[in-house]
Amino acid sequence: MKIFYKTRATATGGRSGRTELDDGTLALDLAVPGSGQIGANPEQLFALGYAACFDNALPFAAKQLELQYTSSKTSVEVGMGMSSSGGYVLDIDLYVEISGLSQEDAEKVVVATHQICPYSNATRGNIDVRIHTTTV
Missing domain, CATH: 2.20.25.10 (N-terminal domain of TfIIb)
Structure with a gap:
């Protein structure tokens, strides 16, 4: 690497x-x-970083899909809880708002972004991440 x-x-x-x-x-x-x-707190700092990183990766994913959008806004909610085994875990909701695309194309861009964003890659398989995509 x-x-x-x-x-x-x-x-x-x-x-x-x-x-x-x-x-x-x-x-x-x-x-x-x-x-x-x-x-x-650390969860707030993680949310700030994830939101900025994901929003920055959106244009790269859109370009790969040959789609253009007008603007985007990414918000990340980070929660902390306890697993059934007693360890602390994070829980994430990722909210992405995209203008200039259909809902279907916006979802394609967000799914592709989730595959290239470093924070998404770091969380995949060990933190629950729910993605919410809306268009304006």
């Missing part, structure tokens, strides 16, 4: 601590959901 890009982040203090990119471009305080503390 050829690596195109690599970044590094460091966290201290776990969910109640701080995380930052080692290059200094972004740093965030962290807080446990429901704690009343101000800060983000």
Whole structure:
């Protein structure tokens, strides 16, 4: 595998601590959901990354299918729960809104995008991901 890009982040203090990119471009305080503390949590950060990555991969998939759309918007909901074996697991709903295509073509683009997006590839087979496609 050829690596195109690599970044590094460091966290201290776990969910109640701080995380930052080692290059200094972004740093965030962290807080446990429901704690009343101000800060983000890892699920929110995962949702941000997945949404941006998937939305960026959409034009590549559309081009492969020789389809053109006007605009897109991708939202990702990340939940955390417990598996039957007692371990923590993530649960994802991926909402993609595309304008300029029929519902059928939009779904084709989203399915193709789900095959090329690095986050989708990382989650496939170990995290439940439900895809919701709408057209405007």
